[in-house]
Every structure is written in C-alpha cells, then in structure tokens.
Amino acid sequence: MNLKLHVWRQKSREDTGRFETYEAKDISPHMSFLEMLDVVNEGLLANRQEPIAFDHDCREGICGTCGMVINGAPHGPRKLTTTCQLHMREYRDGDELWIEPWRAKAFPVIRDLVVDRSAFEKVIRAGGFVSVHTGSAPDGNAIPIGKETAEESFDAAACIGCGACVAACPNASAMLFTAAKISHLGLLPQGQPERDERALHMVQAMDEAGFGNCTNHGECSVACPKGIDQKFIARMNRDYAKALATRK
C-alpha cells in the first residue's frame, strides 16, 4: 500500500517546527509502524535528507521508549498497543497520516518526534520507591501477600512510563502515571511505612514538573498501552488527602 505522511519536523528544542509531507511507498501490511518509518528513513537518507528522529528501543511494547501521536491518537488507533506493536494492517492504501510528538509543556520536543520525558524521573525520585537497603530484606515469604492484592498491585506496576497518558490528556496531566506508581507500592505491605509521604511528595513533584491537573476526561486510560485503570487516580487522591489531613 501507499500512504501519505505528514510528519512533525523540528531541528532542536529552539526550532519552531513544522509538518513536512512524505510518501510511504510499497508498505506491507505485516510491517510494524516503526518499520514503515524505517523504510521512509532509508529513502530519506538515500536522497541525502536527514531521517526522521523518533525514540524506540525494545520494539516489543515493554520498554516504553517509543511513542508518537498518530492522527490525534497517542500510539495510534489500536487499543492496548504501543507504537512499535502497531502494524500497518490497521491502515488502507491511500491513507493520510499525521504524525506528531507527545505534546505537553512538561515534555519539551528535542528533535522531530523525540521528546524529553525527564519530568517523569523527577516524579519517581520524589518517592516512587521503598527505602530498603540492599541486604536488609527479610525472607521473601516472611510477609504473605494475598493473590488478589499482588495482582492488583501488578496491574498498576505494569506502567511502562511511555507518557501516552500525558499526551492524551487535554490538561497534559501525569496523574495516571503518578497514581500507578503510588498504587503499585501502596497496595503492598512493603509500601506501607512510606505510603503517606510518598503520596505527598510525588504529587508535589508532579505539580512542580509542569503537568496539568486531572479533570476526569479519562483519555489517559484509553490511550494507555498497558490499560492502567483510572481507578488508581481515585486511589491516589484518597492517599493524598489522607496524608495531607494526618500530616504531622
């Protein structure tokens, strides 16, 4: 199939950026979306033009590196799918695609489709961990954890930190990302001692990093390639409110 691509090109953080149009020719439906871009890039390079920069690494949907907005949808049209796992069989001959980077104040564009997501690091460093030194752990079975609890914690821990939730949110909020980490640890017995502090500090870091607020659009969960449930935001809000009220 042949496609027409309108791709965001931006040389640097300072550049204003613009859409440029390319033809993607002889695309196989079995290609992944990124493989389609590889083919376009090889063509650009052959014509002495600079390839489109995009972030990617594992190409199996787990590292969270890739991500672009395709026709307005972060990671494209298919549910529960990262861009690298999206395949061209989703598209038809003659389709026209608009490909953009994540758009959020907290995620400045570095080049083309590559953005700076270091704001997420700030959120995690504010408390997204259990303070346990190497070597100081009790036996793994010392504290039983119910299967359902472990499973629910896992549902939150499955977040890959790609940033699609922020890109999807009209407020560029990072609530789903932050809530996922707070819930992952807050559901486990190991996460209890620091639960209040964690919620306070991570929410504060999130606000300071320039992310917007949640106004219950729910776009984040829809765009999330790992299906992180919006209920975790409610859980985070409860934890935050409780921590605020009982702060010593």
Add this chain to the structure above:
Amino acid sequence: MNLESKVPSGPIAEKWSKHRFEMKLVNPANKRKHSIIIVGTGLAGGAAAASLGELGYRVKAFCYQDSARRAHSIAAQGGINAAKNYQNDGDSIWRLFYDTVKGGDFRAREANVYRLAEISVNIIDQCVAQGVPFAREYGGVLANRSFGGAQVSRTFYARGQTGQQLLLGAYQALSRQVAAGQVEMFERHEMLDVILVDGRARGVVVRDMETGELETHLADAVVLATGGYGNVFYLSTNAKGCNVTATWRAYKRGAAFANPCFTQIHPTCIPVKGEYQSKLTLMSESLRNDGRVWVPKKKGDTRPPGAIPEDERDYYLERKYPSFGNLAPRDIASRAAKEVCDEGRGVGEGGLGVYLDFSDSIQRLGEGAIRDRYDNLFEMYERITNENPYQVPMRIFPASHYTMGGLWVDYNLMSTVPGLNVIGEANFSDHGANRLGASALMQGLADGYFVIPYTIGDYLARTKLERVAEDHPACREAVDAVKGRIGRLLGIGGKRSPDSFHRELGRLMWDKCGMARNRKGLEEALALIPELRERFWRDLYVGGRNESLNQSLEKAGRVADFIELAELMCLDALERRESCGGHFREEFQTPDGEALRDDEHFTHAAAWEYTGDGSAPRRHVEPLAFENVALATRSYK
C-alpha cells in the same frame, strides 16, 4: 596477559564467605572520597549503582536510553531462578549450581557459578522487599514455575513481565540514591571509550546524544554493565539500541574478550516475515511448560495444522529427549528445530518455523488456566502475527537472544584491565557455553546487588590512586580518538546507510556463525568480513552532523564495532574445534547429531587480546577445572 582467576582456596561452598572475610573494607567515612562510574542501567548496572550509592560511594551512572528504566533487561519475560526450595521438590543451592554448570556444558568457572546459586536466594528477598509484585499463591506465598534444563520448579515470576518488574525494582532503588545525591544520573549518554591512566581504568569518554558534546568523566573505578552483543546478527530479540561498543572499546584498550563465539539462539521466537524486519520477538520459554512442539512427519506438508492428524505429527523434542521433553535446554531445542526445518519439515512461509501447540493443555486445563498464565504473551503474538494462538498453534523459530561470551573477568568481576569491572551479560563468567532460562536476571542482579559492592571495595582499599585531572594526556588522547572517529564516519560521504551494512553483516553472521558452524563457512566469513569492513568505511553515508541528536551517526558507530567483533567471533568459533552448548561445529557431533565436546583440548575459556588494528588478536587460555561437578556428556534424554 594474566588470566589469574583469583578463585579463593577451600571447599566450594565456603569460598565466597571466606573471600568476603578476607577482602579489605573501605572505612565508611572514606567511601565518600571514592568515585565510581557505572555504564549501563539494566539489572546489573542499576542494582550496582543503587547498592554502591547506598554504601556511600559517589557514583555516576550512564545510559544511552532516555531513562534508566528502559534498559533491555526490561524485556525478560519468563522469570528468575532461585534455590529457595519453596516447592519442597528437592531443590538446593547445590542443585542450582549443578544444573547451571551442566546447562553451560562445562565451560563456566565452577566457583563463580556456585556463588551465583548461593546468592540467588537473597535476590528474591531483596526484590520482594522493594515491592516487586511476584506471582503469589492464594495463601499469599510466592509461586514458582518450571523452566528449561531443570527438573525442579524454582523460577519466580511476575506474569510474563518478570524482567520489567525486577528492573523497576532496581530503578526505584537507583532513583532513591539519585534523590539522595549519592548517584548522578546521565541519560542519553553513550560511552565511546575508556580512559586508562598508569594501566588502570580511571574514566570514560561519553557523548551527550542530544548535543553531540564529548565529555570526560573520571573516577577511581569503572564498571561496565552494558549487556550483550546479540545484535551482531542484526535480527535478534535484543532492543534496537543494544550494542557492543562499550565492551569493544574496552577490549581495544586491553581488556580480554572471552568466548565471543558462545552465543545463544533462543528456540521460541516469532519467525521472520520480510526484508524490512527490524527485530525478532521472543515468546517466553515458560510457554514450553504447556505448549508442545511439533512439525509434520511428512516433508513439504502444507496442510493447515488442524488438518494434520495426530499420528502424522512429530513431537520431536518429546521423541528425542523423553525425560526433559519440551523443556529441553535452549541450545538443544534450537538445534532440533533447525534440523527438522533443514529436512524440509518446517512450517509457515519459507518453511522456517515449527508449531508450539497449546491445544492439549487447553483441553486439559481449560482456556481460562492458560489465559491466566500466558495471556499477555498470547496477545503479543496475535498483535504481531494476526493469528489467535488459542485457536491455531503458534509458529516459532530460533533467533539470536543472549551472548554468554563477553569481557573476561576474574572471581572479583574485574577484567584484565585493573579497575575495569564488568557485570551482567557483558562479562563471560557464569553461563559457560549455554545459559539456562531465568538465569540472566539472576546473574545480573547477583553481580549488581551482592558481588560488585564487596569486590570493588577490596580493590579501592588495596590500591593507591593518584589524582587525575581532565587535561591529563590520557584523557585528551581518548577524546581525540573518539572525535577523530566520529569525524571519519561523518566524512565518508558514500551511498549506503548504516542499517544496510548492519543487515548485510547480520545475514553473513547468521549463515556462517549462527546455529551451526563449520570450518569452511567460518573461513569464508573471515575473508568476507574484512571486505565488508572496507566497503563500510568507503561507502557509508551518515548524514547530519555531530552537534545534534543524530540517530544515524549513533548507528554507524555501533555497526563499525559490530563488524570488528564479528571477525573475532568467527575466529573464536574456528579455533574452538569442538561442539559445546550454543557453539555447534558440524564437524564435531555424535552419530545421533548431539554436540561432541573435546574436554581434553578445550576445557578452557578462550580470552582474546587485542594487538592492534590489522594485527591478529592473541588467544589466551584460562583452564577450567571441574572438581565438584564431574565432567560428563550432557544428556537430556
């Protein structure tokens, strides 16, 4: 070249505790005076950076990704082994040690493997304490599953995303140390050289991948945790960015490269689709717990799988290896798949595939039980192939997955360059000629959490180090060398892209130095690779400039190093005139096609010394002694 293993004396079970007592300690107040550089933030590097930061050292950690959380350890699916014996099925440290030595086909260092098995139990405890949501039984205790090459159930897992959860644990611990100011984190920085002063590793040259700026970072010791070189085959299960550059640069600065020909081809990956294919996706080995591997008995049988009656199917692993069946180790399962495909019994487009069939398990346990165990893997398979594995068998084929070879290290995980330590997949030490499933995560975390924090202290306590400034001639020389190389790559102005050379190299290596090797093919490769290298440096086109994000330039530098490594791999494969583990030389096999080791001549690790461009590398040998697990023909029959 000195290949002294520094294995402590005494009975194997007491070596590590004895060594820990004998190692010198750095006074807590002095630790903050020492700085350590860690390159790579996967399980090994992330765990090491966190643990060394906790101890009070000043740590600088580097990764090429935009976040430490994205290192390729994250993609490990199946699980992590530990000799907990929670299942009461006869496991022990000794058994895990035995299985790993045997699984590695008697080409690993016994003392290292024993230590790994010993530490394995602490790893699980540490990860649980960090909040890793391992699979649990209803009673709340940790669940286990079986993996290839073992007859006990010792693998701990977190759905099909164990690597992700363990890495997030290490990343969280690392983030805590970054917040505490103990670790300085440099993302989007790629290491391009090691700096040696007075023969010791004292720093690195890194490129800021956004600005192109070359930076010099100095420290008292350097730790490489930069993973394996499986991408030498271009198509592999590795992430696209995985590369050999850090270890290759270290090799060219004097660190011996051991057993480069020991590469693991994983039996269960999704088959190649077309020319544009950019990577291969692994389907976890854990699937072989419930999936049965088969091909039609008849050559060229193109009927759909459902139309092939039971008695016309060849469940070849169950037939050939009745006691391990579908859970035969990776090297054996891969080779068996190649064999049936070579016979013309492969399935799917091009005949390069075998079935992994879940219908019996679904019938026995119900679809729900299978869904519970593997749903995310099944979904991933469907997303890629557009086929539903609940209804039709998966098609799988072997692909490059892991590299057992790597920089040579002693018992303390130090390379032949003093002060340069190598941990995780980047070193060669624990898996011999073949790695068992769920052992990579174990080794990465063992090295990072529980070995290097002790051994590096011993080095620092015993070594008198002079202060080095950034204008030291060794720093300037290293920066100039890197600058010159980047300039050369950008200046070639030829016609072909880095990827096109990488693909060509990959095809060549897969054909000549892949699942099966022979003298003729390896000699051909050794003639073809220098010719490819020459064309690369004449006809490459990179485009763009150094002073901005330039992914084409990043690739070019990595491909250049892969081409050089490929030559060493083929040389090593040629010189190792035996078959063992993942290294199968067609000339050396038993009448029924199994690997034939030559213990008399090859019970050793081969460590290669760089002697200059255009000069043949020198092969050194570290003899391996098997005092606790008797050398035996590996049998899974």
